[in-house]
Amino acid sequence: MDDEPLTEWAERRDAKIGRLRALPLLPGDGPRAGHVNPEAPRLIQRWNGHAWEPHAFAANLAEARRILHPAAHEAPAQAPVPTPNPLRAGTGKHRKPQTPGPNER
Structure with a gap:
């Protein structure tokens, strides 16, 4: 069998530590897709390497997205x-030359 070394597996697992996810807080077995009910409150969970643990609370989908992806919601600093x-007057070949007026001759 082609088993990967334990160190490579541990590195892959540790790379996921700190990952966040948002779950809608709906009663029962309601829809779990985030886009279905955007106004539902969200529980933000953080992966600790072994299990998902509660991390934060968001009032709706937009706030949850700001928590999950803070860099995407910052305005880029541009001049x-x-x-x-x-x-404006131009010199391109599509422009007609300006003809002098009757008082300019």
């Missing part, structure tokens, strides 16, 4: 982009 002005 302000200048607004384009498509009606």
